[in-house]
Amino acid sequence: MSPISSHINLGKRKLHKSAKEYFDGIRKGDVSTLGQAITVLESKSQEHRSTALELLDMCLPFAGNSKRIGITGVPGVGKSTFIEAFGSFLVEQGHKPAVLAVDPSSSITKGSILGDKTRMMSLSKSEQAFIRPSPSMGSLGGVSRATRETIILCEAAGFDIILVETVGVGQSETEVHSMVDFFLLLMLAGAGDELQGIKRGIMEMADLIVINKADGDNQEASKRAKREYKNALHLFPAHEYGWIPDVSLCSSIESKGIEKVWKIITSYFELLNDKNIFDQSRSDQLSAWFHSSINQQLKELISDHPKYEKLINELLNKIQTEELSPSSAAHTLVHQLIKE
Amino acid sequence: MSPISSHINLGKRKLHKSAKEYFDGIRKGDVSTLGQAITVLESKSQEHRSTALELLDMCLPFAGNSKRIGITGVPGVGKSTFIEAFGSFLVEQGHKPAVLAVDPSSSITKGSILGDKTRMMSLSKSEQAFIRPSPSMGSLGGVSRATRETIILCEAAGFDIILVETVGVGQSETEVHSMVDFFLLLMLAGAGDELQGIKRGIMEMADLIVINKADGDNQEASKRAKREYKNALHLFPAHEYGWIPDVSLCSSIESKGIEKVWKIITSYFELLNDKNIFDQSRSDQLSAWFHSSINQQLKELISDHPKYEKLINELLNKIQTEELSPSSAAHTLVHQLIKE
Numbered sequence: 001m002s003p004i005s006s007h008i009n010l011g012k013r014k015l016h017k018s019a020k021e022y023f024d025g026i027r028k029g030d031v032s033t034l035g036q037a038i039t040v041l042e043s044k045s046q047e048h049r050s051t052a053l054e055l056l057d058m059c060l061p062f063a064g065n066s067k068r069i070g071i072t073g074v075p076g077v078g079k080s081t082f083i084e085a086f087g088s089f090l091v092e093q094g095h096k097p098a099v100l101a102v103d104p105s106s107s108i109t110k111g112s113i114l115g116d117k118t119r120m121m122s123l124s125k126s127e128q129a130f131i132r133p134s135p136s137m138g139s140l141g142g143v144s145r146a147t148r149e150t151i152i153l154c155e156a157a158g159f160d161i162i163l164v165e166t167v168g169v170g171q172s173e174t175e176v177h178s179m180v181d182f183f184l185l186l187m188l189a190g191a192g193d194e195l196q197g198i199k200r201g202i203m204e205m206a207d208l209i210v211i212n213k214a215d216g217d218n219q220e221a222s223k224r225a226k227r228e229y230k231n232a233l234h235l236f237p238a239h240e241y242g243w244i245p246d247v248s249l250c251s252s253i254e255s256k257g258i259e260k261v262w263k264i265i266t267s268y269f270e271l272l273n274d275k276n277i278f279d280q281s282r283s284d285q286l287s288a289w290f291h292s293s294i295n296q297q298l299k300e301l302i303s304d305h306p307k308y309e310k311l312i313n314e315l316l317n318k319i320q321t322e323e324l325s326p327s328s329a330a331h332t333l334v335h336q337l338i339k340e
Numbered sequence: 341m342s343p344i345s346s347h348i349n350l351g352k353r354k355l356h357k358s359a360k361e362y363f364d365g366i367r368k369g370d371v372s373t374l375g376q377a378i379t380v381l382e383s384k385s386q387e388h389r390s391t392a393l394e395l396l397d398m399c400l401p402f403a404g405n406s407k408r409i410g411i412t413g414v415p416g417v418g419k420s421t422f423i424e425a426f427g428s429f430l431v432e433q434g435h436k437p438a439v440l441a442v443d444p445s446s447s448i449t450k451g452s453i454l455g456d457k458t459r460m461m462s463l464s465k466s467e468q469a470f471i472r473p474s475p476s477m478g479s480l481g482g483v484s485r486a487t488r489e490t491i492i493l494c495e496a497a498g499f500d501i502i503l504v505e506t507v508g509v510g511q512s513e514t515e516v517h518s519m520v521d522f523f524l525l526l527m528l529a530g531a532g533d534e535l536q537g538i539k540r541g542i543m544e545m546a547d548l549i550v551i552n553k554a555d556g557d558n559q560e561a562s563k564r565a566k567r568e569y570k571n572a573l574h575l576f577p578a579h580e581y582g583w584i585p586d587v588s589l590c591s592s593i594e595s596k597g598i599e600k601v602w603k604i605i606t607s608y609f610e611l612l613n614d615k616n617i618f619d620q621s622r623s624d625q626l627s628a629w630f631h632s633s634i635n636q637q638l639k640e641l642i643s644d645h646p647k648y649e650k651l652i653n654e655l656l657n658k659i660q661t662e663e664l665s666p667s668s669a670a671h672t673l674v675h676q677l678i679k680e
Binding site for chain 1: 397488489542572580626629656678
């Protein structure tokens with residue numbers, strides 16, 4: 001049974017394991033328990049939430065031993081075939097990749113929800129790989145919270161490469177950028193229409209641009225695009241660790257260029273280790289998670305209390321009609337919320 | 341007496357005007373009252389804060405009638421000479437520019453604190469211009485809050501172009517980007533060392549790149565840089581409103597290229613008006629302000645209560661030693677803070 005179908009069946013069952021039981025299953029590498037535990041993470045019920053927090057505290061000391069890689073690109077760029085080819089390559093190399101999606105419209109989510117079994121066919125069958133679609137519920141904040149937590153559980157379960165997929169058009173990339181070590185942008189040759197969908201700022205976040213579908217009639221255009229992007233990246237501000245973002249060609253269908261991509265990624269991690277910045281980077285990820293989590297939990301608390309939601313709507317109205325400045329409105333809200 | 345020196349003297353005086361008195365002075369265009377009112381905005385005392393909020397509510401309906409322009413660039417790029425030349429040009433055109441600085445290390449702040457009267461000499465003497473250094477106190481969040489509020493007061497006082505200066509190396513640019521209509525990046529020719537200091541992501545935020553010091557021996561290199569950046573910007577994702585970020589040459593010392601910069605900026609505002617997005621953009625700025633203000637006020641409340649600060653430090657310690665996951669730590673904090 002593939003991880004995806006085990007997850008889908010699970011939704012209908014009752015969840016009643018204790019944090020310790022989930023923990024034991026996860027540490028044994030049991031993907032079925034892992035899938036159930038992630039569903040608990042994603043749940044909004046108070047009972048599930050307290051189990052989830054207990055479980056996270058247990059897993060944290062066993063987490064962190066992975067390479068966390070963000071993969072983004074607009075729909076149509078070939079994300080699912082790339083992840084299929086890349087994930088299968090990693091499995092062949094003896095790795096255990098976990099693939100997580102952040103946006104509801106990501107390729108793996110679409111694939112699983114629609115039951116489109118042609119997507120990531122071989123990867124989803126591999127026992128060394130774990131594929132988890134994004135939660136369809138909730139706000140972006142909630143989704144990214146669940147993704148951070150899911151990374152910890154996957155790592156505690158022994159997965160050593162975490163691929164986090166986003167669609168490159170929303171607000172999720174900045175959040176994802178703060179939870180991964182390496183950020184890969186998938187693009188197509190010809191800097192025209194296909195760029196329209198990408199949000200500004202994402203190109204400069206990329207540690208590597210991979211030009212996908214560099215095959216058939218597309219080869220010449222892809223080589224030209226590679227040169228152009230290389231030139232452009234030289235004009236970009238330098239990476240904080242001295243890393244120079246690279247551009248690489250790839251044909252996911254022909255499985256060409258995949259090894260090169262992996263080589264570039266590993267050389268990045270070698271740089272981080274040489275400079276002793278890997279630990280610092282992970283510590284920064286924990287702090288970012290803490291701050292993001294505070295904001296998210298405040299938002300959830302507010303939306304759980306109808307009186308606060310009503311107040312916020314009233315305040316937003318008064319801001320737009322210029323009766324209240326946003327500073328005054330925020331002052332009113334905060335003093336209603338906080339214990340003095 | 342220049343606005344800068346009036347501000348510096350003011351720090352020592354008592355502030356005891358009512359919101360209404362400040363409001364009346366501001367609406368008369370009295371820059372001395374405006375300077376005093378901004379000092380009240382920047383103050384952390386509860387009494388000043390409530391006067392500030394009252395004043396903001398009064399000014400808001402009279403604000404908004406300006407072009408808000410962010411100007412960023414690393415130290416050495418010539419920000420103060422550019423703003424001097426640009427601001428003087430605007431005054432000649434019949435405009436009333438206000439210049440605000442966000443970062444303590446910005447050129448106008450340095451100039452005023454060190455009493456370096458050669459900086460923005462003619463602009464600071466003009467009665468049509470207002471120059472306000474950034475508050476030296478406080479966190480970035482606090483500074484950017486004060487900047488948003490200062491914009492409102494300056495607009496209510498009749499200033500029709502607000503230039504917000506940042507140094508392009510910190511976190512302030514994203515905040516500033518959310519409070520201005522147009523974002524201008526100052527650079528130098530030769531994409532080498534001088535780019536090192538700029539934070540990634542800023543180039544893609546720019547609506548216009550101005551290559552400064554395009555004079556003397558630097559002219560050829562500047563023209564080449566302009567071509568290169570133009571090519572690179574073509575590879576960038578398109579602007580949400582269909583605006584194609586431009587690259588322009590400028591010599592602030594020789595006052596060359598300044599008019600061209602202004603022409604580009606006005607054509608951007610024409611585009612916004614043609615597409616009816618100016619109002620939407622201002623409404624977005626108000627919402628961004630509200631959310632930023634909630635976060636900022638929560639932070640201030642927490643730092644005002646020693647028990648919360650102690651708790652946060654304990655939680656951060658436990659996160660770094662992996663005793664607590666950031667989600668659990670955030671849960672503990674939020675439930676201590678909020679009225680249930």
